[in-house]
Amino acid sequence: MKYDVVVVGAGPVGAIAARYSAKHGANTLIIEEHPHIGSPVQCTGIISTKALDECDLKPGSSFVYRNIRGANIYSPGCHCIKVDGGKTKAYVIDRKIFDRTLVAKALDEGADLILRTKAAALKNNKNGTVLTVRQNGTLQEIQTTVVIGADGIQSGIARMSGLGRVEKILSCIQVEGQYEIANADFVEIFLGNRVAPGFFAWVVPVTGSIARIGLCVNSSTRSAHQYLQKLLKEHSIVSARYHGSSTSMVVGGMPVGALKHTCTDAVLIAGDAAGQIKPTSGGGIYTGAVCARIAGEVASIGDASKKGLELYDTMWRKRIGKELTIGMYIHNTLGSFSDQRLDEFINIFDDQKIMDTVKQYGDMDHPSLLLRKIAPHLNKKQLFTFAGSIIRDFINSK
Template sequence: MVVIGAGPAGLLAAREAALRGCSVLVLEEHKEVGRPDHCAGLLSTSGLATLGLRPPSSVIQNHVKGARIHSPSGHSILIERGQREALVVDRALFDQWLAERATDAGAVVRVEAHVSRLLKRGRAVAGVRLRDGTEMPSRLVIDGEGSRGVLVREAGLLPVPKRNRLPAYQVEVRGANVDEEVVQMFYGRRVAPGFFAWIIPLGDGRARVGVAAKSRARQRLLWAMKHHPPMRTRLEQATIERGYGGVVLVGMPIPRTVTHGMLVVGDAAGIVKATTGGGVIIGGGAAIIAGRVATKATRSADLSLKTLAEYEHSWRALYIRDLRAMYVVQRLLAALTDRGMDELVASVDELGLVSVVRQSGDMDRQGRVIAQLLRNPKSYLAALRAIGHVNLAQL
């Protein structure tokens, strides 16, 4: 079996299949797994546990307890449960650790192997062709190429649409004045229209600072670090060590993640939390299912669409309600004017959000929190107030 891309999704699928006795080759275009990196590296401890992952200390940069949400006018609320909720990892080292686990299980990871085309037999995917012309026939391909989705389209599936891909820019700084256990999220049309900006502490005054927005992410980030008061006060002594761009996905998964001869995993399938763009945990969970289904299909020599579709049914059964709820919330937040966002943050106490999060908060599967909030009649009043500040054109 061939897996395209040595990101978390491809590697988790590869390990799962290799553990079950499948012969697996992972093809990664870059010289080194994990580089260049583009991620903020914030991963929930509960999510990692559900994937059976305990990253070694060499990969972990920090632990965080909660998040402070800043409204456009500078009001803020702290959401936390008094316990370590998440790890901040060095994503390059994290991916390399996942690659080691996959190779320990028997998979082969080949770097500098750029897949330029899919081989086809009729409409079915039948392997890959590398940029150097090498052809690699394979009865089954797992596509973990990330957010670009070029090969998804070539397979005849619909990739993540452009409108759901937000440009992002992130810098790593030294000398930040931040609470080392709290992630900061900044909302507002000037800072990050359509999404938010963040500061993720790495310990010892180091931090990852980023913006994803509808456009001009880099300019917005550099502006906000200097001029947006809640960011400026935390960053005025900071020096930038390096910066890098990326693409954050904010939509729903693609309509079909399975076709003849191919399963699509991770960002390529759009399996991400629309509220934060985070895809390592949920995308990884779905990818593990892909590894299992792929093994079952290849070992029983039943590569029918019906057998492969078990992947699609299983991951949707597990995650689609949460993904849908997070998508709706993201669309509403993106459409709120600054005034509406200010009102929403101001009504957090009234809605009892902090205690709902304490009871049933889950960083990855936010559907439960959203459903519980909707059971509170005050939510409708807050929503009605906020709806007066929705820009309908943005919905």
């Protein structure tokens, strides 16, 4: 087999990369190790309106369950602030159908797809690159010019090409079950070291009385499973609303902090494989979609040299690099706060001027803009508590 571009992984990032590679004239193949697209699902399925646009999909699509316009955020002391976007800011989606829709778009552009085919090895030869794949127990070779590694958190392509692994991986768990949904167009977020150290817990309404309830924690802490059990059984708000049985469980990892290098000779890495995920929310679809499109377009040019492919690295960092870096400082800062500090942080938002700013500038894909707009409204103590910690983290990282 011979292709200009081979995309490893048919998740949203692989599908979008393949769509743009094929659209720009490259003979493109997607390989996927599983027998089905979009399964198993490891996602809460919240995507912003901007993410849907970036994927070139419509709000009325069949995979959209619900529109979301805001969040009720609970501090460790259970003080709630309501962040109301005033209009639809995000959607709750069915990831399986979403992923399949994206793959169908890639196929419409002329890409080929092979399922149950796992990338196993990568080597160079005089004609370019050879990807060895395992298909139904037998090894096959695919000759290609460029390989796009969109193979998720465990990326074999990043490892085989020497681009390494994402440094920090959060442990995540989520169940779907019956829950008394207080407000169907708001998600619930729970902060606190007793709830989800290093990150947060969430409840996302899906359909009727079904919600997705989950959390992520620093991998170094006790197991995410134990924290979820505590959340479901002991948390004053969640335990009172959760009906005690779930219909599905998802366990996974969230890679935060992008790879230092996302390309080398004949290889580009995109999406979770490259750690292109928002460290503030754990959302990877918007950021992955931005990078996937660039990866597909750059790969289609046909210059497989490292220098040629560096255009991808430069372009994606220009679009979202700063946001991911600032997001990482915010992630580290909030992750290091005691419960008392988190309570103080949430109290900052108990102010009409600040909430008006949140309503105007709040953007789940670009939290740095909000940070800049809020800063002038903070008093010295608040600035010291929050902004001071971010600056310290920034200096320590240098």
